[in-house]
Every structure is written in structure tokens, then in C-alpha cells.
Amino acid sequence: MKKLLTMLLTIAMLAALAVPAMAEEPVSIEMWTLFTGDDGTTMQAIVDAYNASQDRVTLTHVAVDRENLYTKLALAMSDEAALPEVFVTYSYDVPNFVGLGYIQPVEDLLAAYPDFDFAIDKYHDACATLNYYDGTRYCVSLDFPTWGMYVNTALAEQYCPEVLEDNSVTWDEIMAVGASLQEQGVEDVSVMAGSWDRNDLLNSYLDLAGTYASEDGTTLELNKDAVVEALNTWKTAFDAGYLWEEGEDPMSMFALEECIFVTGGTWNMNAINEYGFDFTFIAPPQFSADDTPTLFGASHAFMLPTRSYTEDESYAVASFMHYFYEHSIDWAQAGSIVASKATAESEEYQAMPQAFVAENYSISNPNFTYSQILFDVLDGLDWEAVYGRMTPEEYADAWQTQAQERINAQ
């Protein structure tokens, strides 16, 4: 009798607990991103606003520094409990992550919430290639961190007004401006400073060669001639004294108005805003004036780790991605070229410097499984060929050899 009573009581209690729980169970999900510093603060503000707009969902934003994110993902893959519900890295990681089994397609999730409408044509045109791998959609873009060039408007008007008429700068123009500055005896202003060897050289290389991988994106096919030509171009300008001096900080030069152009990423825009003079953001120097410049740019994108999701969790992920789409203008304040077409068409966005780039140039990066390896090797090689401590040929060989052996080890 007593036993029965206890059992009944227990059941009643459990039922009492379960009923309200089923109705409005809170959902909490975690998102890892590589947004630290200012970007982290901006993302946190968007997440906070999102959480305030939801009555059930709580999203925790976990910022992980870029170098650690890859290791953390690799480690967490062995233990589902350690994995976040969604994470943000670069779109060029997709082929590698798919191969390793880290991520799953986003299509099922997106299809499950037609109200949010994640149709690809609502996103920036570049998404049609960058978000897909082997015909399957694997990520949802936030924005496009792209490489470009900042122009000091006042200096450009003073020294080379004609160059900017067509909104693009060629290497020939760079050389011509450099020569004319030297003719005029202008010593405290250089033409251009390159702020990151890796992106500067990649951009020049891609301008010449188009890609560094085989068509299916699995094998490395560096065009040695293009590497040498790109390096020689930089080196010629450098040796002529048109660029910076070794040891000078390019961004400092720009801040001090000691150069007309400085290459930089969209992510530098916030800082450059503080320098207190007018600037524009255009494509880096091109080898030919004919075609529309293609900017070397990746995309920050939401990805879903390979794990199981409850109904609530996938709803929460989809609803945040939708919220971000709708509120991308907050993200654009930091200089980003946003993926959301709805935001891109707004007047507020059109007034921002990056809108020009988004409209006039195409953004892409080659489809290659081991892009990251290629970038890291290039990072290690620095400007050595431009500074004359390696020949361009040696540099090209070193890039090829080191990247290839690291790829073979994968």
C-alpha cells in the first residue's frame, strides 16, 4: 500500500514537472567564432540584442582566437558534448572540413524553416560559389573579409588625380606616380605601402594566374611564372623607392600621411576611420586595366559541426542566422562587406566605403582543400624576395615545396 502510494506520488510529481517543461523549455546554444577584439565586441552586441528579442533561446557567443580555433575544433570533434551548435570560420575551410568530416550540409536545417528564407539569391552573389562544395551548400555567409587598398583622398588628388578616374589602379600607374613623385622631389610621400605580404602577394598572384589549384580543388598547381612575375613587380617598385623602406610600418605611414595608398583588409576600416582624414577603399594594383578587378577575399560563414541536433537547437541556430541576416547593418559598421542583400540595398550601407567595393568588384578565392596551408607557408616566407634575400625563383620554389610536403602529410 505504502509502496503504491509512493509510486503514485512520484508519477504525479514527475508529471507536474514535465508539463510546464514541455510547453516552454528554455533552449541554450553555443556559437564559436574567431571574432576577437573590436569584432568580438560587435558580435557580442548583436548576440545580446538577439537574446533580448527571444523568450526561449539563449545564445552564448564564445570568441576563440584564430590560431586556436582550428585545434579546438579538431579536439572537440572526438566528443560531441564539447562541440558548439554552430561556429564561424572562413568559407575556404569548407573543402577541408568536409573531407575531415567536421561539418554537415546546412540544406536540411535551412529547408526546415522556410519562414526564415535562406534562399541563396538573397545573399551576395559571391555566396553562390563560396557557400557550396560539390554542389552542396555547407555554410551560410555573414560577410566577406577582403583584401583591398585604402586611398588617402587628399594626397591622391594632389599627386595623381587622373589615376582614380576609372576607380582602379594599375601597376603601370603606380610606377608612373612613383617616378613623377621622385621627379618633383617629394621625399616624405611614398606611393604605396603593402601591409601584409601574404595577402598582397596572393592578390597579385591571383590577378595574374587566376588560381593555385587544379580544377577539382584537390591538388596544388602553383604557376611559378606568375609567382615570379608578381614578386618582380613588387620588387621593381620597392627597389625604385616607390614603396616603403624595410622596417617601416605601413599602417603608420598611412596614418602619418606618408603614403598615398596602403593595402589593407576591410577589417582595418575601423582603425583607419580614426586617423581623421578622408579615404576610399578600392582594389589593390592590377596588372591590366581591362577587366573588373577580382578581390582576393574569403567569407566568414556559419557552419554546422557534425553532431546531432534537437528540434529546439536547430530552430535556435536557424533563428539566429536569420536574425543576423536581418541585422547585418550593425555588423557593417565595422567595415564589413555584408552577405545580406537586404542590408546591402539599404541607404545606410550604400554610404559606407566598402559598399563601393562590393558593387564594383567581384570577390572570390580559388576552390582548394588546403588553402590554409598555402597561406601559412606564404606568411612564413614574408617579403624576403622583395627585400632581396631570396630570388623570386627561390621564393616560388620554397612556397611550392613547403606547401606540398605539408599537404602530403595530411
Place this chain on the structure above:
Amino acid sequence: MKAKLAAHRPLRPYARWIPLAFLAPHLLVFCCFNIFPILTGIFASLTKWTLGEMPQWVGLANYANLLTNPESIYYWQLRWGLLNTVKFVVFCVPFRILVPLAFALVLSSKCRGHKVLQACYYLPSLLSLSVVMVSWLYMFDSNAGIVNTLLGLGKFRWTTTEPYNWIALIFITVWWGCGGNLIIYQSAIAGVSQEILEATSVDGANAFQRCIHITLPSIKFPLQYTIITSVIAEFGIWGQPDMFNGGGPTLEVVNGVNHQSNKMLMQYIAESGFGSSGVNAGVASSMALILGLIIFAVSMLQFRAMRRGND
């Protein structure tokens, strides 16, 4: 040695479990938390492992590649990395011992403000790597660095001019690590009997003689300790060159590998064992194990030599 031990043998023998009781806490934590990662590291050196996937057994292939295959980039990385590391140890360790020792000896004279001075000399050791390197990068900046301004060197490039990049790196390392050895020496010197020092002072020995004949022999053991640990620590050098100049200027290119002036083995290990791409933890572990063996051999040699000196 034997005779000495016998003289010190305890008068009343203790139970056999007593040493074990004293050792137990350390052995326990070491076995639980340190042995497994170390053994896995050794195991990893016999595999091909990219972290993302399970390790695959390859036997001694990594070692063979590292030691005998000049076609491989890792072969050159090991050679040059090791060469640079050894060079760094040889040139840096004497300063890591002598500079703090000089400070400690001078401060032991209890000169005016010795407490403040001790704090000043120790302070850099409390800093973390990033602040040390950011500070010194500004100091050694070729364009506007204080070092160039003070020495009137114009736009001298410390980061890319051999051998000045080494001088700068050694200076930074000594500056950062000085406090640790300083404090060991200070505490040891303070333990030297004041009476003996004073007695010799009355006998007419000057400060230098007192230092050589009394202070230094009395702090022999701490001195030996710091020599061994400084050598071990400098074999693991990594953060300073990495942030200072990423390994320094290229000296030559062999088989597609650029030989950088001051790139250390640990930088190569970290690069291939860890990081955003191209992880090759098997090779990294092999390199680390080779480095570990060398460090151990060097420590043992030092220890042997010192023991012989002590007897």
C-alpha cells in the same frame, strides 16, 4: 663519495615505507597527469597524425625522414633549428648566469636602496611574453626605436641584420629571465655566514677576493642548479624569436627550404605540431623527442661534471 654517505647515514634507521610516504604525493600526480601525455607524445612520434584523424602507425619513418632524407623540408628544419638553438644556448646561458650573479653580488653589499633595486631588476620576470616582446619591438624598431635614438644608429635594422638580431634576442632573454636566477643567488648569498665574511674582511681580503673564495663556493649548489636549468630553459626558446622577427632573415635556400638566421627548433616543432593548418604531429613529436634527448644528455653531462667537481 661512499665514505661521505656512510658518515651521514642516519643513526637510527627508519622504516622502509618512510621514503615512499614522502615520495608518494609527487609520484601519484606525476603518474596520473604527466606520464600519459609524455608517453602519448613518444607514441605519436611513431605515427602519422594530423589531430583531425586517428594516428596511423608508421614505425620509425618519421625519424628516418628527419635524419636521413635531404629531400624533406623537415630534415632541414631539424638541422637548422637545432643548430640555431645550440648557438643560442651557447651564447645566451653565460649571460643568463653572469648578469644576475653580478646583480646579486652587488646587491648583497646592502648598498643604499638595495631593496628598491632588487625589485627593479626582478620586475621584468613578472611580465608575460606578449608584453615583453611588444615593448622590445618598439625599443629595437629600426625607424623610431629608442635603442637607435640613444645609440645614434639611425635606421639600423636589429631584426634582420646578422649578428645583431642575435644580440638583441639574447639581450631580451637575459632581461626577461634575469629575475629568476637573481632571486636564487640572493637567497643563497644571504645564507653565507656573515661571520666568516667579516673575519676575512678583517684579515684584509678585499671584496673581490671574498667573493671568489667564500661567497661563490658557498653558493655552489644553487649556482649549479641555475646553470642546468638555464641550459634546459634556453633549449626550449621559442616565443621571443617568434615574435621578434619570425625567425629572422633568410641566409640561404636549400631544396626549397629557407634557412633563417635565428629560427629555433621549437618554432618548427610548434609550427608542425600545432596550429591552424598542415598539422603533422608525428613529425613534430619526433623532433621534440630528439630535442628532449639532447637536452637530457647535456644535463646529465653537466651534472656528472659538477659531481666530479664537488667530490
Place this chain on the structure above:
Amino acid sequence: MTGMKARRRTPLESLKRNWRSWLLSLALFVIAAIWLCPMFFSFFASFKTNVEMKRYPKYRNIVPLEWTLENYEFTWNNAAAPFMNMVLNSFIVSVTTVVLVLVIASMSAYAYERLEFRGKEKLFWALFGLSMIPGVVSLVPQYYLYDALGWTNELICLITPYLGNVFYIFLLRNFMHGIPKDLDESARIDGANDFVIYSRIVIPCMVPAMMVVALFSFTGSWNDLMWPSLAITSPNKLTLTSGIRLINDSYGGRYERILAACMLTMIPTVLLFLIARKYFLQGLQLSAAVKG
């Protein structure tokens, strides 16, 4: 010290002494000023704006033209991790590590130095040798170990890897070697067992060395970066150094902010050093007394 005071100096002698000692101090203070130059620079730089940092190559002003607290505010309000929480975590981790390291290492050192047992040196050198392998390659295995234990994202995983440190044993052992054994032996004759000798006789003589170990393990644990960044993901469990790593922008360059964060991080270690120094000096006299 007392001996010196007992001997009277002639006025000339003391003048000469004074003059020399002043000169020595002056020289030492000049060296100290040069020594601390980078720290002054960094201290001032942490109050500069980003623009002023970038314009440094031209204006070369060490003291900010325009003082700003923005860098400190950014650290304090860092969205990635609550600052006070990080301070608290760092304290818990570092203090626990220090206490445990002191107990564990000093007990082991006592066994290796004062007791005899079979295979003593072999054991010591085996442990020492195993510790020689650079730690960077055992980070990943270490992660899997703590993951299996369910301790990742828990503060305990930042403490336990450092308790087995063999170097501290080595240091204490070396110091203990310099302490005469007469005292232990007379205590042993009086019937004291090893635990009494260890805690009442050897440890008090070892205070300076123990303070050195305490200081080393505290700064080591406090400034540790690689392992905490890997093991801890949850923002609430981040420690200071791994948390302030998230201050810099993804593509770096905000040195003024890093410096501000580091200045804040440094305060506790500097305080600890200043406090520890007092005990340190007391301890020194004790050990000197034992020897004399």
C-alpha cells in the same frame, strides 16, 4: 651585521665608505632606469590612442599627448570574458598550484636528499629525463586525458599538470644539500621521526628556497598561455592570460590594448612579489642563523 656595528669607524673611514657606497648606488640606479626603460614605454603606451600609437614613428613621444583610458575600459568590459571573473579564476588556479607544489615538491626533495632508498638516483633521473621532452607536443594528449576525465573547462585541469614538476624538486634538493645535517641528526637522537624533522627542522631552514619556488610557480601558472587557451573554452572559466588573448583583433595590431591588458594582469604578480620579498628576507636570516 651585528659584528660590523660593534667595530667603531673613524670619521674619515666612514666618509670614504659613504662616498663609495653613494657612487655604487647611483650607478645601480642608472642601470635600473635603463633596465626598466621598456616598461616605462609600455606603461605610457597603454594610455595612448590607436592613432597616436601609429603616429609614433614621427612624433616619438613616449608620454601620450592625449591620455585615454579606452584601452583599460576595453579590457575591463571585454565582451569575450568578464574581467573580474578571469582575475578570480587566475587567483584560484595560481594559489592552489603554489600551495600544492610547495607541499609535494618539498616532501619529495626531502626524500631524495635526506633519505636513502634503493634506486633513488635512477628514479630521480628517470623523472627528470621524462620531463625534458618539450611540453608543446604533449598538449594534445593532455587535452584528451582531461576530456576523458570530464575536466576540460574546469579550473582543476589548469592545476594538476603542474604539480608533477621535477624542476622544483631539483631546486629544493639542491638547496637542502647546502643545509648541514647536524641538526637533523641531533633531533633524530632526541627521538624525532622523519615527519618531525621534515616539518620542524628542514622546512624552516628552507623558507627562502620555498619562497623562490612559490614565486616561480605562481608567475608560471599566472602567465601560462598555451594550455589554458586550449583547455578552457567557456568564457566563465577563462583565466587572465588566455582571456586577454581575445583582446587583440583577429588580425592583430592593437598593441596599446594588449599593453593595457598586460598592465592590469601584472598588478597581482607585482604585489605578490613585494609581499613575498618580506618573508623572503626573514627567511634568509633564519637560514643564516642555522649555519652560523
